[in-house]
Amino acid sequence: MARFLPRWAEVVELTRHRTLAFVRQPEAVFWVFAFPPVLAAVLGFAFQGGEPDPSIIGVVEASGAGAGPSSTLDPAAPAEAAAASWVARLEADERVQVRRFATRAEADRALRGGHVDALVLSVAPPELRLDPVRPEAEVARLRVLVALGASDPERLAIHELTERGSRYVDFLFPGLLGMSVMGTGLWSIGFAVADMRQRKVLKRMLVTPMRHSSFLASFVLSRMMFLAAELILIVGFGVWVLDVPLRATLLSFTVLCALGAFCFAAIGLLAVARVRTIEGISGVLNVVMLPMWIGSGVFFSYERFPEAIQPLLRALPLTALNDALRAAMIDGAELGQAAPELTIMLIWTVLPFFLALRIFRWA
Numbered sequence: 001m002a003r004f005l006p007r008w009a010e011v012v013e014l015t016r017h018r019t020l021a022f023v024r025q026p027e028a029v030f031w032v033f034a035f036p037p038v039l040a041a042v043l044g045f046a047f048q049g050g051e052p053d054p055s056i057i058g059v060v061e062a063s064g065a066g067a068g069p070s071s072t073l074d075p076a077a078p079a080e081a082a083a084a085s086w087v088a089r090l091e092a093d094e095r096v097q098v099r100r101f102a103t104r105a106e107a108d109r110a111l112r113g114g115h116v117d118a119l120v121l122s123v124a125p126p127e128l129r130l131d132p133v134r135p136e137a138e139v140a141r142l143r144v145l146v147a148l149g150a151s152d153p154e155r156l157a158i159h160e161l162t163e164r165g166s167r168y169v170d171f172l173f174p175g176l177l178g179m180s181v182m183g184t185g186l187w188s189i190g191f192a193v194a195d196m197r198q199r200k201v202l203k204r205m206l207v208t209p210m211r212h213s214s215f216l217a218s219f220v221l222s223r224m225m226f227l228a229a230e231l232i233l234i235v236g237f238g239v240w241v242l243d244v245p246l247r248a249t250l251l252s253f254t255v256l257c258a259l260g261a262f263c264f265a266a267i268g269l270l271a272v273a274r275v276r277t278i279e280g281i282s283g284v285l286n287v288v289m290l291p292m293w294i295g296s297g298v299f300f301s302y303e304r305f306p307e308a309i310q311p312l313l314r315a316l317p318l319t320a321l322n323d324a325l326r327a328a329m330i331d332g333a334e335l336g337q338a339a340p341e342l343t344i345m346l347i348w349t350v351l352p353f354f355l356a357l358r359i360f361r362w363a
Contacts, residue, residue, distance in 0.1 A: 054095055054097040056117050057116060057120055057140060058116035059100055060104050060119075086120070089147050089149075090144070093143065095143050095147075096140075096143055096144070108166075109331065111130075112171065113301065114303075117136045118137055128144055131160070131168050133167065133168040173242060173329075174322055174326040174329050174330070178322040181260045182289065183289070184230065185223055185263075185264030186268040186271065186288065189272065190281045194275055195278060197275075198277055202362045212360065213357055216269055216356060247328070247329060248332060252334055253329070256324050256325060259342065263317050267348060267352045270353075270355055270356040271288055273356045292316050296322055320340075324341035
């Protein structure tokens, strides 16, 4: 028994050393003990019990309902009066929020993009279009049936979307692709730089004849070396296994992904500019990514959030990347049509990089 006492003393002393080393790192203590309760409190208040959100139902204005190739709107006055009647019944239901569209094509894009839960067309009989995979669509189906009093199937035709490009997986996949570009860009750079700083490698490189901007730019460019392989694997799985459409040109898709990778690499450099430890950069990156995980429309449309914060959500780089990827992959949009999203990503690339260059800590 006595021979085990020295070994036990070693364990106790080493444990004491590691505990003191951890306590002497304020940023690690903050992210381990302070941040989780703060996050739990914020999310708890945000998602505490309350009234369910209204279902967003799209309708097409009578003057533009025939714009779509499959619309069968009857232009006769009785049909228009009937359409106005059921739209009025939908608007009178407090559990339904009606969103009007000028054309059928615009309404279909909103339904594919998850901006509305379902779409009601003024055909004979009225047609309810939805994706049954989305939980909110099933809730919308029940609310529309109740609002219209259309429990009889002959009074409301229900069309479940199964067309390629209209499914939930087609909405989800570009968001997952954008989230992957963000995650690998931030984590790969953040951890690499934090590890070099913690091991005093950066301090040694400071005395070498190199420009600071060249050193930081090398991290951004090295991220691009892995982008092609990453995109081939992820996009290949989506297109060949999940049958997700890829209607964008190769140039447009490449530019979007490359700019997204540059953008998050620059943000990663800014995030790690002053952080000394691995524990610290883990907390910082989680703070940076958490708002975008929730609010950038990865799993559901960001239009579910209150209108007051939607401009802020649209200004996030992941929101811009997701919107541009969805428009390119599903609708075949060209780069010119994604000019607002490209501008947002370009700003998030240039400003963080130059700010990181100014405040970067080498020791």
